[in-house]
């Protein structure tokens with residue numbers, strides 16, 4: 001029995017999460033697993049109900065679960081609240097911190113049926129399947145920040161620190177995931193300029209001795225940004241620090257052209273967090289237009305990384321490919337000749353492919 005905390009959140013979150021739950025139930029039926037789903041409040045929905053974006057009860061539910069399925073949070077209604085009460089700063093960051101989620105995994109997989117959605121040429125992107133692993137709790141975003149008055153006006157200081165331990169644990173995840181895939185790992189840094197990057201490179205190089213079956217390639221971040229659009233097929237798994245990862249994950253994800261298709265996983269602690277890469281899309285909320293596939297593919301990542309059910313994860317991913325090949329499209333990925341479906345129907349089509357009827 002796997003216990004899943006279900007946090008739909010706001011906007012389209014409440015529409016897409018039930019579709020992923022439906023898909024997990026179909027997997028449970030087909031492969032004989034039992035999943036227990038327990039719903040919790042988060043984000044604006046929690047502010048409206050109990051006055052805070054991350055209630056204690058939700059945090060407890062997450063700690064007592066095997067994995068978390070999150071929709072999206074935020075929206076214009078809550079934009080003007082003080083920072084600590086805003087959905088993102090008040091819920092997402094504290095949740096990641098409380099759960100020790102130091103690694104963010106974002107795959108950029110191109111679906112052949114959606115090739116024309118990318119801004120890049122077909123021959124450049126055909127067949128890309130990249131996993132970017134971003135360090136999530138260290139580096140510049142978490143270092144000490146301050147301002148000083150100087151003769152030249154104000155001086156703003158952000159500090160970028162990394163310890164060997166922080167680098168080693170994220171790099172280890174990189175090697176482990178590379179080992180399950182094509183056994184090539186790109187470690188991205190700026191070791192020609194930054195001391196933290198020199199420690200990064202030394203640490204990753206040292207760790208590589210434990211993974212002789214994985215080819216390790218070091219790359220500077222500026223070159224990586226260029227290579228991602230020049231020849232993305234050279235990459236399989238990329239591991240990098242927080243800020244470089246923030247930028248490169250967005251860049252890599254856009255190779256595939258569609259935000260409604262991009263899943264993510266945040267790992268590191270006992271309980272993994274799975275959510276689509278997009279936000280709560282207030283502009284289309286409540287209209288049944290949202291594409292649930294990013295959330296469904298996040299559920300597939302949950303099966304693979306939290307429950308170690310690789311075959312079941314593959315079954316979800318294959319079902320998504322077949323649904324797209326059959327031409328079913330939510331509005332965000334609609335093309336000439338596509339068969340229009342709403343959020344719920346898209347979920348149903350995926351379930352049909354899994355169940356075989």
Ligand code: NAD
Pocket residue numbers: 012071072073074075076088092259260275277278279280281282283284289290291292294332
């Ligand atoms: P967004 O990702 O919500 O939307 C950007 C655009 O993509 C919109 O036009 C939207 O309609 C479209 N879109 C997004 N997901 C889609 C889907 N599944 N299907 C079809 N179309 C989709 O980003 P935004 O508009 O910048 O932010 C909206 C709200 O979401 C804000 O309050 C923001 O703070 C929040 N947000 C939350 C998260 C999160 O919960 N992790 C992440 C990003 C943004």
